[in-house]
Amino acid sequence: MAKGNVSISVIRRLPRYHRFLKDLLASGTVRISSGDLSAKMGLTASQIRQDLNCFGGFGQQGYGYNVKDLYEQISRILGLDKHRKAILLGAGNLGRAIALHMDFASRGFTLIGIFDSNPVLVGMDVGGIAVQNSAGLEEFCRQNHPDVAILCIPKEAAQRTAAMLIQHGIRGFWNFSHYDLTLDYDGIAVENVHLGDSLSTLCFRVNELEQ
């Protein structure tokens, strides 16, 4: 249903709409206008209507949007109802936190394997999944065909491992390593999460307040 080329700016706002609609739904709100939603979210009504109309006319003139319907439409647009297979590489603190903390099921994924090269971590139970030795990663991919990989490994390992995973048909990366994956590959979806960059930005903005 997507009209082909929707800008990344619009796509990045969809999960936020989804969150607010989920809350509205939970609070029992049946319908909402772009004006009311814009006030809640701190953006313009125009933008909301423009964004939603990239995917179809979900509202009704004179009425607004049905909260439940719009919530489900956005779930569908994002593909959150899918169950794509994800593997997690790196079972250090960050990797374990993500495995335990993130609700994969409600974001279109199922975590099917966790890998680490550190023998101390191999065998450890992380949220019901036993950490496997990275040596078996390639064979695991051959047998299970994961769709995406979550990289919580060092820069050098990320660069090396990404190439191998792509050979085995991985279509997306959720990348927490310091290596900017996007630069080397086309036709692969990459979300680089640079927590350090985010903290550095906060540093700048806190300093800015004082001037």
Next chain:
Amino acid sequence: MAKGNVSISVIRRLPRYHRFLKDLLASGTVRISSGDLSAKMGLTASQIRQDLNCFGGFGQQGYGYNVKDLYEQISRILGLDKHRKAILLGAGNLGRAIALHMDFASRGFTLIGIFDSNPVLVGMDVGGIAVQNSAGLEEFCRQNHPDVAILCIPKEAAQRTAAMLIQHGIRGFWNFSHYDLTLDYDGIAVENVHLGDSLSTLCFRVNELEQ
């Protein structure tokens, strides 16, 4: 030295420049032109020159930029040489991962306290800092005047706690909760990190590849 109003787009690119310059420095590169750096980073030379010139003329015609000098300038612009006091609220998996994983010192911060309301976690050592009971948070703020708070707590707790912290002079938030802090406060720096939104975006983009 900042010329007042630099756009958030530019600011968000600075940490990335900083990372690439750090690597160049480590590899022994003495100078680099905007053209060479743009090729490495996957953006235009024009953009690099425009971005840097928001803060001053750091280059030299016919030569380019001195890597070490530029790296230090960006460190200074971001304020990474500062040591602002940060407190972490929520010592669950995510909170502990951040406390252990993040190099605060090289991003302008020092972690001076960790708090949780769960008695099971109170007293636990996390990277050399003992988790304190949240009941003592307000008194701690009165005595130690932290600059920023890292929120790894649930939505409702985040909303409630933020108001109190601002009363005690907190100037910034690194917010991992699902609550969008930005909406309610002015004059406070907020970095909302919505990992769930990032994963949802990845879901969309992986699906998009198949169409």
Next chain:
DNA sequence: TAGATTGTTAATCGATTAACAATC
């Protein structure tokens, strides 16, 4: 019907890119 609110086009704004004179 009258009022409300959408979907959509047009206007504005800001960010990115291109061009080039200045100059090391």
Next chain:
DNA sequence: TAGATTGTTAATCGATTAACAATC
């Protein structure tokens, strides 16, 4: 000096906002 590359202005592009006819 000649070549290279910046700093900066002007042109382009895209994203956001405003306006309003369509219509529930």
